[in-house]
Amino acid sequence: MESPDAPQQTDISNIGEFGLIAVLRDKLGEPSDDDLVSGIGDDTAVYRVDDDRVHLLTTDTLTEGIHFDRAFMPMEHLGFKALSVNVSDIAAMNATPRYATVTLGLSQQVSVEMAETIYEGVKEACDAYDMTVVGGDTVSAHALSLSVTVVGEADENDVVYRSGAQVGDKLCVTGDIGASYAGLKVLVRNRQQLDEQGEDFQPNLDPFSYVIRRHLAPPAQLKTVKDWADAGVTPNALIDISDGLASEVHHLCEASEVGAQLYEPALPIDPETRNTATDFGEDVNRYALIGGEDYELVFTMPEEDLDALDPQSYTVIGDIEAPEDPDHPVLIQRADGENVPLQPGGYDHFDDRA
Numbered sequence: 189m190e191s192p193d194a195p196q197q198t199d200i201s202n203i204g205e206f207g208l209i210a211v212l213r214d215k216l217g218e219p220s221d222d223d224l225v226s227g228i229g230d231d232t233a234v235y236r237v238d239d240d241r242v243h244l245l246t247t248d249t250l251t252e253g254i255h256f257d258r259a260f261m262p263m264e265h266l267g268f269k270a271l272s273v274n275v276s277d278i279a280a281m282n283a284t285p286r287y288a289t290v291t292l293g294l295s296q297q298v299s300v301e302m303a304e305t306i307y308e309g310v311k312e313a314c315d316a317y318d319m320t321v322v323g324g325d326t327v328s329a330h331a332l333s334l335s336v337t338v339v340g341e342a343d344e345n346d347v348v349y350r351s352g353a354q355v356g357d358k359l360c361v362t363g364d365i366g367a368s369y370a371g372l373k374v375l376v377r378n379r380q381q382l383d384e385q386g387e388d389f390q391p392n393l394d395p396f397s398y399v400i401r402r403h404l405a406p407p408a409q410l411k412t413v414k415d416w417a418d419a420g421v422t423p424n425a426l427i428d429i430s431d432g433l434a435s436e437v438h439h440l441c442e443a444s445e446v447g448a449q450l451y452e453p454a455l456p457i458d459p460e461t462r463n464t465a466t467d468f469g470e471d472v473n474r475y476a477l478i479g480g481e482d483y484e485l486v487f488t489m490p491e492e493d494l495d496a497l498d499p500q501s502y503t504v505i506g507d508i509e510a511p512e513d514p515d516h517p518v519l520i521q522r523a524d525g526e527n528v529p530l531q532p533g534g535y536d537h538f539d540d541r542a
Contacts, residue, residue, distance in 0.1 A: 229443070230349050231280040231428060232340065242347060244340035246277040252295070252331040259382075260375040263302050265404040267309025268316075270334040273430065275317050275408035276483040278340035280428035282348040282413055285319045285340045293329030306334070309405075317410060346422065348487075353425035353444035357488035359506035362412050364456045365433055366472060369479025370464035371396065371403030377468075398460045406483045412501060419496040423487035432478040436486050437518055438532035444488075447511030450520040450530060456503040477520075478533040 200208055225234040225242055232246040250256055250270050271288060278285045290310060292303060314321060319338070353359075374396045382389045393400060409428070416422060425444055427436045433455075441448050455476045465472035488508050511517035516529035 225344065225347075226349065230351075231277040232283075234281070234344075234347055236344065237341075240344050242342055242344045244278055244281050244283045244342065244347070245337070246274050246340075247335065247337045248273045248277070249333060249335040251293075251333040257375075257379065258332065259379050261404060263305040264309035264312070266334065267306040267311075268313045268405045269309070270336045271310055271313035271317070271319075271338075272406055272408045272483060273481075274336045274338040275313070275319070275410065276406075276428045276430070278338055279409050279413050280426055280485060281340070281342070282346055282416070282422065282426060283340040283342035284410070284413070285317050285338050287320055287322045287339045288314070289337045290321055290324035291333075291335040292324070292326045293331070293333035293335070294326060295329055295332050298332055317408065346417075348423050348426040350425055350427050350440045350443035351445075352423075353440055353446050353488040353508045354490075355446055355508055355510050356490070357424055357508040358491050358494060358504045359437070359448055359450065359486070359488055359508055360494070360502045360504050361429070361433070361456060361484055361486050362409050362502050363482070363484040364458040364461065365429060365482045365484055366455075366457050366465075366475030366477075366479045367399045367402035367461045368406055368481040368483075369403075369475045370461045371399035371401070372479075372481075373468055374400060374464060375403065396460065396464060398458060399464055403481065406481060408483055409485050412485055415498065415501060421489065421493045421496050423489050425488045427486050429480065429482040429484050429486060431480045432533065433482075433486065434477045434518075434530050435480075435532050437530070440486060440488070441508075441511070441517050444508075447509045447517035448506050448519070449509050449527075450506035450518065452520055453523050454503060454505045456505070477530070 221235075223236040225236055227233055232244040234242050234244050237243050248270075250266065250273070252258060256266060256269075270290070274288065275285045292306070294303065310321060313319075374393070378391045378393070381391070425440055427440050429436050437448055437450070452473055455473060457472055457476050461475060462472045465475055487502075494502075494504070506520075513529075518530040518532075519527050520530040521527045
C-alpha cells in the first residue's frame with residue numbers, strides 16, 4: 189500500500205509526449221553554450237562548428253510493439269525506415285545528412301540473419317541519402333528496437349526553423365498525405381484476419397501496394413531540399429509530418445506565433461489512399477489530417493517565391509494569418525464552406541500506455 193506521504197505520481201499519458209518534453213526541458217534549464225544555435229524544440233538541435241557552418245543533430249527510436257509489428261514489417265524495410273525518419277528531421281531543417289550511429293536492441297527472438305537483413309535496409313538508406321553509418325551499439329532487450337542518431341550539416345544562414353512563418357505566407361505540403369496511415373490500416377486488418385482464419389487466409393494486397401509501401405519504407409524528402417537550393421529559394425518555416433498534418437501545423441504556428449487557415453478540399457490525397465478509406469468506410473480527410481509517418485514536408489513561403497518551384501512538387505493547402513482566436517489559431521474550411529477550428533490531433537507515443 190502506498191504511503192499517504194509519498195509524492196504524487198503523474199502518468200505520462202496525462203500530459204502526452206510534448207508535455208513530457210516540456211517538463212524535461214524545464215528540468216535541464218536554459219543552455220549557456222554560445223555555440224548552440226538551437227536546442228530542444230525544433231526537428232533537430234543546431235550547433236556551430238565554424239564561422240558560418242553548423243551541424244544538426246537528431247535522434248529517433250523505433251520499438252517493436254509500439255512503432256512496428258514484426259508480423260508485417262520486413263526487417264530490411266525496418267532498417268530503411270529507421271534511417272529515413274531521422275533523415276526527414278534533417279530535411280525539415282533544410283540541411284543535408286552526413287553521418288549516423290545505430291543502436292540495436294535485440295531480443296532473444298532476433299537471429300544474426302535478421303540483424304543482417306536490418307542492416308541491408310540501413311545500407312540501402314545510406315546509399316539513397318548519400319550518408320555513412322559510423323558506429324553505434326548492440327544491447328540485449330525485451331523487444332527489438334532501433335535507435336538512430338544522425339548528424340547533418342548546412343550553412344548557418346540556410347537552416348530553416350519552425351519559427352519563421354510570416355503572415356501572408358502560403359502554407360504548403362510536398363507530395364501526398366494520409367498514405368502511411370492507410371497502409372497501416374490495411375496491414376493491421378490483414379494481421380487480424382490471419383489470426384482469425386489461419387492458413388486459410390489468402391490476402392490480396394495488390395490494391396493497396398502504394399499505401400503499404402508508404403508505411404513500410406517512407407522516403408525522406410531530401411530531393412525537395414535540393415530542388416529549393418537549385419531554384420534559389422528558401423522556405424520561411426519548415427517541419428516534417430511525423431505525427432500528422434494537424435499536429436505539425438499547430439507546432440509551426442505556435443513556434444512562429446501566427447495562425448493558419450487551411451482548406452480541406454486542397455489536401456493532396458492519392459487515389460489509392462481515398463480507395464482505402466472507402467474500403468474501411470472512413471473519412472479520408474481524417475487520414476490526411478491525423479495520420480502520421482508520411483514524412484512529407486510542411487512549409488511556408490511567399491507566393492511570389494513559389495513561382496520558382498515545380499508546381500507538381502507541392503500543394504498550397506492554406507494561408508498563414510494573424511490568429512483571431514488565440515485558443516483556436518488554426519482553422520480549416522470544409523468542403524461545404526463551414527470554417528471550424530482544426531484540433532491538433534495526431535500520433536502521441538503515450539496515448540495508449542498500459
